[in-house]
Amino acid sequence: xxxxxxxxxxxxxxxxxxxxxxxxxxxxxxxxxxxxxxxxxxxxxxxxxxxxxxxxxxxxxxxxxxxxxxxxxxxxxxxxxxxxxxxxxxxxxxxxxxxxxxxxxxxxxxxxxxxxxxxxxxxxxxxxxxxxxxxxxxxxxxxxxxxxxxxxxxxxxxxxxxxxxxxxxxxxxxxxxxxxxxxxxxxxxxxxxxxxxxxxxxxxxxxxxxxxxxxxxxxxxxxxxxxxxxxxxxxxxxxxxx
Amino acid sequence: xxxxxxxxxxxxxxxxxxxxxxxxxxxxxxxxxxxxxxxxxxxxxxxxxxxxxxxxxxxxxxxxxxxxxxxxxxxxxxxxxxxxxxxxxxxxxxxxxxxxxxxxxxxxxxxxxxxxxxxxxxxxxxxxxxxxxxxxxxxxxxxxxxxxxxxxxxxxxxxxxxxxxxxxxxxxxxxxxxxxxxxxxxxxxxxxxxxxxxxxxxxxxxxxxxxxxxxxxxxxxxxxxxxxxxxxxxxxxxxxxxxxxxxxxxxxxxxxxxxxxxxxxxxxxxxxxxxxxxxxxxxxxxxxxxxxxxxxxxxxxxxxxxxxxxxxxxxxxxxxxxxxxxxxxxxxxxxxxxxxxxxxxxxxxxxxxxxxxxxxxxxxxxxx
Amino acid sequence: xxxxxxxxxxxxxxxxxxxxxxxxxxxxxxxxxxxxxxxxxxxxxxxxxxxxxxxxxxxxxxxxxxxxxxxxxxxxxxxxxxxxxxxxxxxxxxxxxxxxxxxxxxxxxxxxxxxxxxxxxxxxxxxxxxxxxxxxxxxxxxxxxxxxxxxxxxxxxxxxxxxxxxxxxxxxxxxxxxxxxxxxxxxxxxxxxxxxxxxxxxxxxxxxxxxxxxxxxxxxxxxxxxxxxxxxxxxxxxxxxxxxxxxxxxxxxxxxxxxxxxxxxxxxxxxxxxxxxxxxxxxxxxxxxxxxxxxxxxxx
Numbered sequence: 001x002x003x004x005x006x007x008x009x010x011x012x013x014x015x016x017x018x019x020x021x022x023x024x025x026x027x028x029x030x031x032x033x034x035x036x037x038x039x040x041x042x043x044x045x046x047x048x049x050x051x052x053x054x055x056x057x058x059x060x061x062x063x064x065x066x067x068x069x070x071x072x073x074x075x076x077x078x079x080x081x082x083x084x085x086x087x088x089x090x091x092x093x094x095x096x097x098x099x100x101x102x103x104x105x106x107x108x109x110x111x112x113x114x115x116x117x118x119x120x121x122x123x124x125x126x127x128x129x130x131x132x133x134x135x136x137x138x139x140x141x142x143x144x145x146x147x148x149x150x151x152x153x154x155x156x157x158x159x160x161x162x163x164x165x166x167x168x169x170x171x172x173x174x175x176x177x178x179x180x181x182x183x184x185x186x187x188x189x190x191x192x193x194x195x196x197x198x199x200x201x202x203x204x205x206x207x208x209x210x211x212x213x214x215x216x217x218x219x220x221x222x223x224x225x226x227x228x229x230x231x232x233x234x235x236x237x238x239x240x241x242x
Numbered sequence: 243x244x245x246x247x248x249x250x251x252x253x254x255x256x257x258x259x260x261x262x263x264x265x266x267x268x269x270x271x272x273x274x275x276x277x278x279x280x281x282x283x284x285x286x287x288x289x290x291x292x293x294x295x296x297x298x299x300x301x302x303x304x305x306x307x308x309x310x311x312x313x314x315x316x317x318x319x320x321x322x323x324x325x326x327x328x329x330x331x332x333x334x335x336x337x338x339x340x341x342x343x344x345x346x347x348x349x350x351x352x353x354x355x356x357x358x359x360x361x362x363x364x365x366x367x368x369x370x371x372x373x374x375x376x377x378x379x380x381x382x383x384x385x386x387x388x389x390x391x392x393x394x395x396x397x398x399x400x401x402x403x404x405x406x407x408x409x410x411x412x413x414x415x416x417x418x419x420x421x422x423x424x425x426x427x428x429x430x431x432x433x434x435x436x437x438x439x440x441x442x443x444x445x446x447x448x449x450x451x452x453x454x455x456x457x458x459x460x461x462x463x464x465x466x467x468x469x470x471x472x473x474x475x476x477x478x479x480x481x482x483x484x485x486x487x488x489x490x491x492x493x494x495x496x497x498x499x500x501x502x503x504x505x506x507x508x509x510x511x512x513x514x515x516x517x518x519x520x521x522x523x524x525x526x527x528x529x530x531x532x533x534x535x536x537x538x539x540x541x542x543x544x545x546x547x548x549x550x551x552x553x554x555x556x557x558x559x560x561x562x563x564x565x566x567x568x569x570x571x572x573x574x575x576x577x578x579x580x581x582x583x584x585x586x587x588x589x590x591x592x593x594x595x596x597x598x599x600x601x602x603x604x605x606x607x608x609x610x
Numbered sequence: 611x612x613x614x615x616x617x618x619x620x621x622x623x624x625x626x627x628x629x630x631x632x633x634x635x636x637x638x639x640x641x642x643x644x645x646x647x648x649x650x651x652x653x654x655x656x657x658x659x660x661x662x663x664x665x666x667x668x669x670x671x672x673x674x675x676x677x678x679x680x681x682x683x684x685x686x687x688x689x690x691x692x693x694x695x696x697x698x699x700x701x702x703x704x705x706x707x708x709x710x711x712x713x714x715x716x717x718x719x720x721x722x723x724x725x726x727x728x729x730x731x732x733x734x735x736x737x738x739x740x741x742x743x744x745x746x747x748x749x750x751x752x753x754x755x756x757x758x759x760x761x762x763x764x765x766x767x768x769x770x771x772x773x774x775x776x777x778x779x780x781x782x783x784x785x786x787x788x789x790x791x792x793x794x795x796x797x798x799x800x801x802x803x804x805x806x807x808x809x810x811x812x813x814x815x816x817x818x819x820x821x822x823x824x825x826x827x828x829x830x831x832x833x834x835x836x837x838x839x840x841x842x843x844x845x846x847x848x849x850x851x852x853x854x855x856x857x858x859x860x861x862x863x864x865x866x867x868x869x870x871x872x873x874x875x876x877x878x879x880x881x882x883x884x885x886x887x888x889x890x891x892x893x894x895x896x897x898x899x900x901x902x903x904x905x906x907x908x909x910x
Binding site: 017040041042046139140166167169170171172174177180181182184185194197198201202210221229232233236237240241 | 613645646647648649660743744770771772773774775778799800801815831842843844847861862863864902905906909910
């Protein structure tokens with residue numbers, strides 16, 4: 001893991017009226033790191049992530065993502081990141097190939113690049129036989145893997161994953177994490193937001209957000225040692241009930 | 243019974259908490275009645291016209307004065323030459339040009355026959371038609387006066403008497419139509435939406451897995467809207483009586499009962515729609531396209547049924563709104579009672595029973 | 611038997627949602643249906659709650675047939691669908707009152723049953739259900755499902771999308787309800803919740819993989835599992851995959867769960883092999899089998 005920082009967040013805050021959704025958070029994420037961004041629903045995860053991907057402007061504080069300032073260069077950030085969420089991934093009523101072409105197109109790839117990439121991608125995911133099938137007809141696990149690959153089409157520096165493996169069957173889930181590790185080892189930073197604590201166990205480092213603040217940040221192993229518990233689930237329980 | 247009351251109470255909570263729908267529910271009838279009553283009308287007022295008077299004598303001046311003093315026309319311009327006519331129409335300044343012939347005065351007196359040419363802008367055919375009718379009226383009146391004062395000549399003039407709506411007020415024609423549309427929309431669309439909302443939210447699953455009988459769910463959904471629709475019908479009638487001075491010649495009680503019959507038939511349609519649609523959006527689309535359009539186009543509200551092609555006339559027969567409009571017009575304008583409307587009422591009753599029976603039969607006791 | 615399912619099958623067009631499912635739930639049992647999304651859990655729940663007809667097979671709830679005696683079942687079961695299904699525009703109290711009346715009862719009549727849960731949301735009783743947090747919605751939905759004192763309670767993924775704190779509380783509540791004699795059938799995609807149930811059925815792609823007590827399912831897993839970690843996760847997985855004796859390799863949190871083909875697994879040999887692959891900080895230790903390991907082995 002290199003020490004180069006691709007995400008640097010400094011005293012980032014977002015207020016909605018009197019309510020501090022994100023309250024003065026500071027952290028760094030290194031290149032090629034799998035970073036878990038945890039918190040309960042409503043803890044401020046989504047708001048924080050929206051600021052990092054340049055959809056929401058911060059109330060105060062600074063953040064640098066993929067080398068660009070979120071306050072001034074939000075558009076440049078969008079070109080250098082990928083995004084995948086469980087809720088919205090691919091268009092169900094388009095075929096596998098059409099989805100790849102469409103997303104390749106919006107990420108600004110040329111026709112030739114799209115063609116090369118899609119051949120490579122279909123081969124890697126073993127989806128060559130179903131490339132002309134509607135995405136709706138694929139099993140959930142395949143869709144997840146395809147959608148992750150699509151988010152990597154334009155070689156982004158960082159991929160943001162929103163609860164990527166919730167509800168997926170255990171074996172597919174492992175395949176998915178293998179893909180994540182592979183992307184990370186080739187230098188892509190993976191930023192996972194989730195409230196599933198077992199997803200957290202797979203990350204290199206995790207931060208736990210409670211009521212807009214980051215209450216803990218370390219490797220899962222160290223966090224478990226610090227709180228003297230066996231799982232991240234228990235770490236979380238201890239932090240929230242504190 | 244307690245279950246049923248509990249259900250209705252819940253429905254009223256839904257209705258009164260959804261401020262937007264509530265606004266549409268009661269704002270729409272008022273807005274529509276006012277819109278149709280004031281803005282959209284067949285009458286003409288202060289239509290701009292131009293005059294080209296070739297004769298310029300006493301008689302033509304008298305006629306012109308008569309025209310300009312009427313409330314229907316205002317004279318925009320006096321023209322000098324025929325060639326100006328085209329350009330003034332193109333500019334869109336006037337709706338009609340009246341051309342008095344060279345010897346208008348002398349022809350009128352000597353030959354008892356003079357010509358006024360009425361050139362109208364037929365891009366707006368309705369207005370053109372009305373304008374020429376009004377001008378004719380004024381001319382005939384003038385001629386009659388002249389004949390009286392100079393020489394009582396023999397002349398037979400046709401006289402049309404408009405019965406039931408002697409002033410040809412368009413609002414009288416619109417009120418029954420608007421009332422029909424609103425009752426249809428409120429009853430059918432609102433019920434179908436409220437049932438499909440339960441499906442969409444997933445609460446229908448819980449209602450199904452409960453001792454509630456299908457008929458209780460349906461009646462519980464329908465009852466609040468019967469109530470609201472009656473209030474709506476009252477608002478419309480009160481508005482048309484007090485603001486537009488619309489007479490109600492017949493029995494208000496009969497009008498009320500017929501309205502309830504129509505409301506129930508619309509509710510039946512609403513339930514039917516909800517059985518075939520899974521989402522609120524579909525229910526709304528079906529209500530708007532499947533109910534609103536036929537009511538507006540085929541019920542005789544705007545386009546007279548008699549002048550429709552035969553197939554459309556047949557289709558109009560299966561539209562409940564057609565029969566209801568006939569009934570409402572009959573009661574409000576003609577003042578007739580059930581002895582003249584029993585046939586239409588019976589048809590409506592039959593349709594109502596049909597919709598209700600079919601929708602109860604189609605109501606699913608399971609999810610699929 | 612409180613619930614008995616025998617040879618139930620159900621298809622949607624081409625997709626087989628359930629294939630020949632059979633199991634029984636004893637009175638007062640807390641039975642878990644555990645499997646990923648799309649395994650057929652919701653379909654099974656809908657068949658048992660009389661919302662759907664199976665293509666084949668017989669199912670009984672409280673000895674009532676789900677097809678012919680569906681009205682009786684609707685009177686005596688409590689059902690909490692997967693999606694949050696209460697009236698969002700009604701307050702907490704109004705929701706509860708409504709469900710009490712449609713079941714012909716009152717809040718007061720069965721208050722003792724819901725009391726423990728209801729007091730947690732009572733401070734918010736005038737708040738609209740749509741404005742509650744995920745955990746509170748769940749509690750309210752449970753109250754509504756319990757208000758008529760059902761004999762059997764069906765909970766379809768009650769803890770999905772709920773934060774860990776609320777999840778834990780929810781299971782504690784279920785345990786207490788079970789002690790009051792209510793039979794509970796609950797489904798979940800979280801393998802770690804299996805241990806909270808008396809018995810579980812592991813389900814995937816419409817088929818039951820195994821039914822037993824959670825601790826026995828784990829015992830049936832014969833192979834030893836080793837936790838392996840090193841400095842580079844991706845390289846570790848790749849290296850293990852090319853190791854001649856590997857049987858299964860699954861990333862598992864910060865470790866890889868490894869099983870070997872041979873009974874007499876030699877950890878030093880593997881360690882040496884991994885070192886040749888330029889991995890450092892290698893740890894290999896035996897670990898306990900989890901339900902998830904068992905599931906993966908059965909689904910393999």
